[in-house]
Amino acid sequence: MTTNLELFDQKDGLKTPPLLITLSVVAAVLMGVSAWMVFFYAPTEKVMGFVQKIFYFHVPCAWMTLWSAPLMAFGSIAYLATKKDRYDRLSDAGVELAILFGTLVMISGPLWGRKAWGVYWVWDARLTSFLVMVLTLVACKIVRAYAGPSAKTIAAGLSILAVVNALFVWVSVDLWRGTHPPKLVATLQVEMKQVFWLSVLSFHLAYFAMLWARLRMGKLRTALDRLAIKSTEAGLD
Amino acid sequence: MSPERSVFGTLVDAWRITEKDLLVELRTKEIVLTMGYFGFLVVLIFSFAFFQDGATISSVASGILWVSIAFAGTLGLGRIFEREREGDCIRALLLSPIPRPSIYLGKALGVLIFMLVVEAVVVPSVYFFFNLDLDRTRAGVLLLTVLLGTLGYAIVGTLLAAMLLRARTKDVLLAVVLYPLILPVLIIGVKATGILVQPEPVWNELSLWLRLLGLYDAVFLVASLWIFEPLLLD
Incomplete structure (x- = not known):
């Protein structure tokens, strides 16, 4: 019990770590730069035209969602094995990030699909697996x-x-067999590749900043809950 | 209970659990009758909803079949575990010298049997209301598809219903949690049945769907056996 209350006892225990702030700022700036480069630096693709620019946004979001899968699998298994709150918070953070990025993927995907396939949604294997995962995770939050x-x-x-x-x-x-395009990162033009990888980098930084902030939030919440219990026990209610 | 229980012993214990469930059900017939009647009503409502120009549209039959199975199944799943909660039977069950995998397998087998009985009503209802016309081979393959799909449904459904046993608002939660997870079963089931009801089924594609369904059953059986124990220990 004491370990969690320490957060409130330490001087600066409640302060946001400076590194987290730096990480968030860098991520935000890079995100802006890559968004600018997507529109003004990367060449417009010949076949798909302007719609192709969704790709710089869609693919990193999908990768971030997939990142969450091992995170929450590890968190959940470790929680079931040890029943430690720490792992539960990791799993919860993973679930939330997966829902966030998964939703972004499923908003950006159909916008492209409408142009490429003529419909917003097809029951393709990748789309279906993505949908099933996000739906299950929403159920998890419920x-x-x-x-x-x-x-x-x-x-x-x-x-x-x-x-x-x-x-x-x-x-x-x-x-x-699916209609979703296969992996095409290797086939991109040089400028496209540069913009793409910058975008991937900025998404990773943003992801880890959010993950960190979410884990900290969970930790603070647990500490606050315990403090509330303690104060009730001490008759401070 | 020896930790080194043989596979056969586990199965025998599982059968004991199933036998108990069947015995209780035989005395009241509550679950099977309500589920079966509900399934029949769902099919009836759909056949009315898709009635056009003097006949029911046959092409939607595959979707209706699986939706009816899924709805009726949720009803039964909730009830079969509610029975264990009454008088805290589940505690007695967990205290008895029966390994946890046996409890899970026994329950899942019970759910499977109940659902198969209910499908004996639902499948013919769909067949008649939606004017299907199947020869013997296709009818046999349809039964296999339904069996594989129901097996997957029972495997995942039993695990989730057991997990939610002690949860608040579990009736609502079961549906919310179950449908996303069995979406692959429903999609594959609908696709396979859709191929079967055509006059000239594409057998290659059908065998692909059936293999996928078998794979789903196997993957989730293993996963369920593995996580059932820590989930019930609460």
Whole structure:
């Protein structure tokens, strides 16, 4: 119990770490620069034209969502094995980031799909697996909010199942022919590549800044909850 | 209970759990009757909704079949575990010298059997209301598809229903949690059935879907056996 309350006892325990602030600022600036470069530096693609620019946004978002999968799988398994709150917070942070970036992917994807395929949505293997994963993770957050005392355990189990499900559909991609474009990063022109990798970098920085902030938030929340319990016990209510 | 339980022993114990569920059900027939009647009503409502120009549209039959199975299944899943909660039976079950995987397998088998009984009503209803015309081979493959799909449904559904046993508002949560996870089963089931109801089914594609369904069942059976124990220990 004491370990978490330490946050409030230490001088500067509640202050945001300077490195986190630096990371966030750098990420924000780079994000702006890469957005500018997407529109004014990268050449317009010949076949798809202007719509292709979604690619610089869509693909990094998808990568960030996939980053969250091992994160929450690890967090959930470790939580089920040890029942330590630390791992539950990691899993929760992973789930939230996956929902955020997954939603961005599924907003940017259809905008491109409408132009390329003529429809917003197709039941392609990749699209389906993505949708299934994000839907399951939303269910996971709903469980967390409404299931009561055993919510953490249920949420851990669910996020493991979400990852298993995503893996299952991912494996079936080979069997299930899709219309989603294959990996094309290697085929890009030089300027396009530069912009793309800058965009990927800025998304990574933003991702880790958010992850850090989210983990800190969880930690502070736990500490605050415990402080509330302590104050009630001490009759300060 | 020896930790080194043989596979056969685990299965025998699982069957005991199933036997208990079947016995309780045989005395009241509550779950199967309500689920079956509900499934029939769902099919009926859909056949009415898709009635045009003096006949029901056959091409939507595959979707209706799986939606009805999914709806009726949720009803039964909630009920079969509610029974364990009454009088805190689940605690007795967990205290008994039966390994946890056996409890899970036994419950899942029970769910599978109940659902198959219900499908004995739902599948013929879809067949007649939607004017399907299947020869013997295609009818056989349809039954195989339904069996594989139901197996996947029972595997995932049992795990989730067991997980939510102690949760508040679990009736609502079960549906919310179950449907995203069994979406692959429903999609594959609908696609496979859609191929089957055509006069000239594309067998290659069908076998691909059926293999995927089998793969789903296997993957989730392993995952469920693995995470069932820590999830119930709460």
